[in-house]
Amino acid sequence: MTSLMFDSSLALSEDAQNLLFREARTANSFTNQHVSTDQIEAIYELVKFGPTAMNNQPLRLLLVQSDEGRERLAPHMSEGNRAKTAIAPLVAVLAADTDFHDRLPEHFPHFPEARDMFVGKDDFRAGQAEFNAALQIGYFIVGVRAAGLAAGPMGGFDKEGIDGEFFAGTALKSQLVVNIGHPGEDAWIDRLPRLAVRDAVTVV
Amino acid sequence: MTSLMFDSSLALSEDAQNLLFREARTANSFTNQHVSTDQIEAIYELVKFGPTAMNNQPLRLLLVQSDEGRERLAPHMSEGNRAKTAIAPLVAVLAADTDFHDRLPEHFPHFPEARDMFVGKDDFRAGQAEFNAALQIGYFIVGVRAAGLAAGPMGGFDKEGIDGEFFAGTALKSQLVVNIGHPGEDAWIDRLPRLAVRDAVTVV
Numbered sequence: 023m024t025s026l027m028f029d030s031s032l033a034l035s036e037d038a039q040n041l042l043f044r045e046a047r048t049a050n051s052f053t054n055q056h057v058s059t060d061q062i063e064a065i066y067e068l069v070k071f072g073p074t075a076m077n078n079q080p081l082r083l084l085l086v087q088s089d090e091g092r093e094r095l096a097p098h099m100s101e102g103n104r105a106k107t108a109i110a111p112l113v114a115v116l117a118a119d120t121d122f123h124d125r126l127p128e129h130f131p132h133f134p135e136a137r138d139m140f141v142g143k144d145d146f147r148a149g150q151a152e153f154n155a156a157l158q159i160g161y162f163i164v165g166v167r168a169a170g171l172a173a174g175p176m177g178g179f180d181k182e183g184i185d186g187e188f189f190a191g192t193a194l195k196s197q198l199v200v201n202i203g204h205p206g207e208d209a210w211i212d213r214l215p216r217l218a219v220r221d222a223v224t225v226v
Numbered sequence: 227m228t229s230l231m232f233d234s235s236l237a238l239s240e241d242a243q244n245l246l247f248r249e250a251r252t253a254n255s256f257t258n259q260h261v262s263t264d265q266i267e268a269i270y271e272l273v274k275f276g277p278t279a280m281n282n283q284p285l286r287l288l289l290v291q292s293d294e295g296r297e298r299l300a301p302h303m304s305e306g307n308r309a310k311t312a313i314a315p316l317v318a319v320l321a322a323d324t325d326f327h328d329r330l331p332e333h334f335p336h337f338p339e340a341r342d343m344f345v346g347k348d349d350f351r352a353g354q355a356e357f358n359a360a361l362q363i364g365y366f367i368v369g370v371r372a373a374g375l376a377a378g379p380m381g382g383f384d385k386e387g388i389d390g391e392f393f394a395g396t397a398l399k400s401q402l403v404v405n406i407g408h409p410g411e412d413a414w415i416d417r418l419p420r421l422a423v424r425d426a427v428t429v430v
Binding site for chain 1: 236245281286415418
């Protein structure tokens with residue numbers, strides 16, 4: 023089955039295609055095998071190279087590992103996600119730094135005016151932070167799989183609640199919560215249908 | 227140098243790490259080697275498996291290949307991007323379908339109420355479309371590199387202009403324009419600094 027699905031016209035090896043996309047799945051249950059913060063740091067050190075607009079890199083990761091951290095997180099998760107988050111080996115709260123522009127002089131040094139483009143433009147800056155953080159979250163999910171782990175992304179949570187609990191006094195805004203671990207029993211449902219290329223791609 | 231950078235704690239092979247992240251770069255110039263729409267379709271067939279919220283898959287791709295298509299696109303690109311877009315082997319306009327909910331009965335069939343959650347909630351729906359399309363754009367950029375090609379993502383364009391020109395009468399909203407091809411001479415500047423793990427990752 024795998025070999026039928028493999029596309030040899032791509033430069034990426036069959037193993038890597040399967041690891042990252044074709045066989046990788048969103049996990050809803052995990053084994054109790056530990057996931058270390060070192061593993062997540064190794065993922066970050068890989069996916070940090072993914073491109074963002076003006077190299078703005080708004081993504082920040084809060085790794086919830088301790089019992090105390092989980093107790094602070096749980097009330098802000100939607101009811102359907104609370105149990106999963108309590109037992110996942112590691113939970114990452116992925117946030118966008120809406121004050122990313124303060125670091126542009128360091129991250130985009132050849133264009134010294136970069137920071138000034140965003141001063142006083144809160145909505146524009148928030149939009150740029152959210153869009154580019156979402157690109158980086160896409161890279162991060164690929165990176166979790168690159169580490170041989172499964173990701174369980176969840177959008178069902180109270181953003182204001184999490185931001186107040188963990189990010190008070192900062193410009194960080196939570197975007198997605200991701201359970202991370204090795205897939206457990208009945209970790210996923212059957213693969214859901216994907217949009218056909220004829221419906222997704224148009225040529226002019 | 228490459229072997230020093232390689233992180234053997236990850237499951238993904240060194241070659242794949244380099245192809246997708248460590249050696250891949252945003253290209254600002256391209257050779258005149260042709261990029262076919264078949265190649266982009268092969269990329270789509272790989273990255274379509276990346277996860278989205280409720281499998282909503284809002285990303286749509288408009289491939290601009292013909293001279294006529296390029297002439298329609300050029301006036302809406304910012305001045306600094308216009309020349310690059312004119313000579314890139316292929317240009318993809320990546321858009322979010324803000325009416326993605328109409329396909330949820332097909333894409334998320336085990337939860338028949340899914341579509342109704344989004345009816346009449348235009349802002350919520352647009353936000354979901356943009357966030358999940360951005361995740362998919364992250365997967366797509368990885369996929370371009372998986373095909374052995376270089377991507378040149380550009381945020382500098384007139385969104386309303388492109389939407390009016392190509393997406394009038396639809397719910398599609400342009401998010402990013404990406405030049406695609408084989409890197410040409412002086413295709414990139416030196417790698418820009420990335421945020422250190424200690425500044426990007428916090429543990430609780």
